[in-house]
Amino acid sequence: MTSVVTRGGDAATAHRSARTFQVRTYGCQMNVHDSERIAGLLEEAGYQRAADSADPDIVVFNTCAVRENADNKLYGNLSHLAPRKQADPDMQIAVGGCLAQKDRDTVLRKAPYVDVVFGTHNIGSLPALLDRARHNRTAQVEIAEALREFPSSLPARRESAYAAWVSISVGCNNTCTFCIVPSLRGKEVDRRPGDVLAEVQSLVDQGVLEITLLGQNVNAYGVSFADLDQPRDRGAFAKLLRACGQIDGLERVRFTSPHPAEFTDDVIEAMAETPNVCPTLHMPLQSGSDRVLKAMRRSYRAEKYLGIIDRVRAAIPHAAITTDIIVGFPGETEEDFQATLDVVAAARFSSAFTFQYSKRPGTPAAELPDQVAKDVVSQRYQRLIELQETISMEENAAQIGRTVELLVATGEGRKDVATARMSGRARDGRLVHFAPGPDVAAIRPGDVVVTTVTGAAPHHLIADATLIAHRRTRAGDAHENGQRPSTGTGLGMPGIGAPAQSAPVAAGCAR
Numbered sequence: 001m002t003s004v005v006t007r008g009g010d011a012a013t014a015h016r017s018a019r020t021f022q023v024r025t026y027g028c029q030m031n032v033h034d035s036e037r038i039a040g041l042l043e044e045a046g047y048q049r050a051a052d053s054a055d056p057d058i059v060v061f062n063t064c065a066v067r068e069n070a071d072n073k074l075y076g077n078l079s080h081l082a083p084r085k086q087a088d089p090d091m092q093i094a095v096g097g098c099l100a101q102k103d104r105d106t107v108l109r110k111a112p113y114v115d116v117v118f119g120t121h122n123i124g125s126l127p128a129l130l131d132r133a134r135h136n137r138t139a140q141v142e143i144a145e146a147l148r149e150f151p152s153s154l155p156a157r158r159e160s161a162y163a164a165w166v167s168i169s170v171g172c173n174n175t176c177t178f179c180i181v182p183s184l185r186g187k188e189v190d191r192r193p194g195d196v197l198a199e200v201q202s203l204v205d206q207g208v209l210e211i212t213l214l215g216q217n218v219n220a221y222g223v224s225f226a227d228l229d230q231p232r233d234r235g236a237f238a239k240l241l242r243a244c245g246q247i248d249g250l251e252r253v254r255f256t257s258p259h260p261a262e263f264t265d266d267v268i269e270a271m272a273e274t275p276n277v278c279p280t281l282h283m284p285l286q287s288g289s290d291r292v293l294k295a296m297r298r299s300y301r302a303e304k305y306l307g308i309i310d311r312v313r314a315a316i317p318h319a320a321i322t323t324d325i326i327v328g329f330p331g332e333t334e335e336d337f338q339a340t341l342d343v344v345a346a347a348r349f350s351s352a353f354t355f356q357y358s359k360r361p362g363t364p365a366a367e368l369p370d371q372v373a374k375d376v377v378s379q380r381y382q383r384l385i386e387l388q389e390t391i392s393m394e395e396n397a398a399q400i401g402r403t404v405e406l407l408v409a410t411g412e413g414r415k416d417v418a419t420a421r422m423s424g425r426a427r428d429g430r431l432v433h434f435a436p437g438p439d440v441a442a443i444r445p446g447d448v449v450v451t452t453v454t455g456a457a458p459h460h461l462i463a464d465a466t467l468i469a470h471r472r473t474r475a476g477d478a479h480e481n482g483q484r485p486s487t488g489t490g491l492g493m494p495g496i497g498a499p500a501q502s503a504p505v506a507a508g509c510a511r
């Protein structure tokens with residue numbers, strides 16, 4: 001199918017400007033960032049963002065196929081909207097994201113009142129599809145099998161004035177047997193470094209202090225450039241980190257998620273030697289058992305994983321390391337699970353995202369024999385959580401007395417309501433609830449404060465000491481004025497060329 005974006009003026013624009021929209025997002029950071037693009041596109045087409053409490057004229061669901069029961073949740077949410085749609089046929093419902101890519105026509109079969117179904121590679125077509133659905137009074141479905149335009153070329157309306165996602169690649173060349181991502185997002189396509197850096201610079205020019213480089217397999221960057229004139233470069237990710245270090249005003253650089261199999265020492269060196277790269281690493285482990293890693297088709301082994309962590313800690317002693325772990329993968333024995341506990345005990349993660357394995361239709365693992373009984377999975381899961389909570393608590397308690405620099409955040413945790421504390425993220429990514437002191441009105445999200453850690457819990461730190469410093473920033477000014485950065489058109493992104501076939505396998509990225 002083809003993708004034509006109409007951004008015209010005239011009567012269509014006048015019609016759109018009277019209409020409001022809301023984007024409802026499920027799933028990972030990729031989806032959150034895609035939703036910023038969806039909002040940017042709709043605003044550029046003339047639609048208005050609806051107030052949170054309002055009934056919008058258009059509801060866009062940006063779906064996720066990874067979480068358990070994602071489809072039940074989507075169809076439940078759609079059915080809630082059915083009476084509104086029946087009462088107001090001009091109201092429009094669009095469904096995009098991974099579940100739309102996977103389910104395609106099923107969406108319309110189960111919810112025939114939906115106006116638009118668009119795939120993960122068709123975000124740019126959404127305004128045209130909404131126009132066409134309204135004009136023709138028929139549902140529009142557009143699902144492309146492969147990327148034709150790097151999504152960062154689309155206008156994006158960013159949610160935060162101080163921190164921003166920057167995609168450096170989309171898709172994944174791996175075939176982890178539990179993961180649906182490669183079949184829905186396609187093979188990896190890397191963006192030119194110059195384009196990535198232009199977007200980072202543009203965000204920093206608009207006041208952003210922190211960027212997170214985003215890719216399914218972020219450290220594989222450099223081996224699948226969209227631009228064929230750009231030579232394949234295994235060292236491209238480390239170079240990109242160092243280049244971010246040259247951008248004046250960029251205070252914090254993060255990245256997610258690296259794959260242990262691709263992790264090279266030049267990246268550790270770049271992290272250690274580039275002052276604005278934060279001392280933190282989120283690296284999915286998934287299992288500590290070599291046998292299970294093999295069945296997952298994850299090509300590293302526990303020893304290699306722990307070796308990377310040792311080298312990161314040798315180069316960056318205070319690095320906070322976090323991970324993702326799946327419990328109860330098909331065939332996991334008590335011995336395999338014990339191997340995971342052993343790696344967790346040795347790695348001393350500051351925190352871990354833990355998941356109970358459940359079948360994801362369409363993934364190879366869903367067909368494997370020896371699915372582990374639910375009660376066994378949940379018992380193991382509890383044991384893992386208990387171990388990790390103990391470690392998180394000990395690691396956080398070791399922070400008491402340390403001086404931390406916090407980027408003040410908005411809406412992180414409810415602690416602030418009860419205690420008048422505000423919240424921020426330390427450079428190592430830890431969430432810190434801090435006492436703002438008498439100057440509370442002057443401290444805005446996007447500002448930077450320095451304080452001392454006075455208490456710890458497994459999932460956050462407390463800093464009730466007197467503030468050592470408060471720096472007002474351009475990001476804080478922008479937040480206070482309600483300004484949000486925008487990116488997209490005009491950054492010189494390349495097209496992708498002829499569509500290729502998407503990868504045939506894989507399933508639910510547990511990240």
Ligand code: SF4
Pocket residue numbers: 172173174175176179180181182216217259506507508509510
């Ligand atoms: S979990 Fe999915 S997205 Fe992540 S490396 Fe494996 S196949 Fe790629």
